[in-house]
Amino acid sequence: MTPAPPPLALLLDFDGTLAPIGPTPDDIAVTDDLRELIAEAAERLDGRVALVSGRSLDQLDALWGRSLWPVTVAASHGQELRHDGIRRAPPLADIFPRLIREVQARFPSSDGVVVELKSFGLGLHYRLAPGRRDAVRAWTEERAAEHGLVVQPGDMVFELRLPGADKGDAVRTIMRLAPFSGSRPLYIGDDLTDIPAIEAARALGGSGIAVGGRIAGHADAVLASPEAVLEHVRTVLQGSRRAFIT
Numbered sequence: 001m002t003p004a005p006p007p008l009a010l011l012l013d014f015d016g017t018l019a020p021i022g023p024t025p026d027d028i029a030v031t032d033d034l035r036e037l038i039a040e041a042a043e044r045l046d047g048r049v050a051l052v053s054g055r056s057l058d059q060l061d062a063l064w065g066r067s068l069w070p071v072t073v074a075a076s077h078g079q080e081l082r083h084d085g086i087r088r089a090p091p092l093a094d095i096f097p098r099l100i101r102e103v104q105a106r107f108p109s110s111d112g113v114v115v116e117l118k119s120f121g122l123g124l125h126y127r128l129a130p131g132r133r134d135a136v137r138a139w140t141e142e143r144a145a146e147h148g149l150v151v152q153p154g155d156m157v158f159e160l161r162l163p164g165a166d167k168g169d170a171v172r173t174i175m176r177l178a179p180f181s182g183s184r185p186l187y188i189g190d191d192l193t194d195i196p197a198i199e200a201a202r203a204l205g206g207s208g209i210a211v212g213g214r215i216a217g218h219a220d221a222v223l224a225s226p227e228a229v230l231e232h233v234r235t236v237l238q239g240s241r242r243a244f245i246t
């Protein structure tokens with residue numbers, strides 16, 4: 001007997017995916033049809049529906065109103081996250097002040113490594129101590145692995161920052177949360193920024209659908225328009241107890 005496939009999670013881009021793009025960013029409409037469909041999806045999939053958008057959370061709230069409440073939202077390309085009605089971004093931001101003490105123990109000021117505390121990151125500059133490069137790199141990589149952070153190498157600096165700079169990070173973050181964890185993500189998007197998200201979904205055992213031709217080569221299937229996306233989501237929801245096959 002084959003084990004039951006993991007349940008489906010829907011991760012959706014907004015502009016150009018759920019609604020047609022207008023001449024200006026303000027020319028986009030959240031129709032009643034779309035609101036109803038998203039509400040139905042959230043209900044049928046036990047909350048495993050997320051919007052993954054380059055827009056800010058405030059922008060999305062202004063456009064969607066309360067119909068966005070039952071949905072997990074990764075906004076600003078993943079820099080902002082709202083889950084279970086709680087703004088979680090940046091959930092790990094307080095980690096950087098806490099890491100300061102560890103840095104100071106590892107690299108005392110006599111070492112020449114300059115530590116820069118940022119809002120969402122911690123920079124370790126080794127310009128004054130180039131010989132410490134490998135040690136700084138190893139330390140930041142270890143902390144990143146330990147705390148789920150990302151290492152951003154720069155000009156004589158290694159910076160620890162929060163994940164979430166792209167939609168792939170957003171997908172991985174969402175898929176670690178209940179009720180998403182253990183499910184199979186289906187990501188739908190239309191633009192270049194959606195490519196890392198599709199790749200993340202596939203790496204997690206899911207799949208990706210492109211809307212229009214721009215990123216068709218990166219997806220498992222292509223839908224022609226936002227209208228076709230809504231129709232497809234309706235079909236998926238009707239069969240949501242079965243494995244989704246693109």
Ligand SMILES: [Mg+2]
Nearest residue numbers: 013015016191
């Ligand atoms: Mg888009």
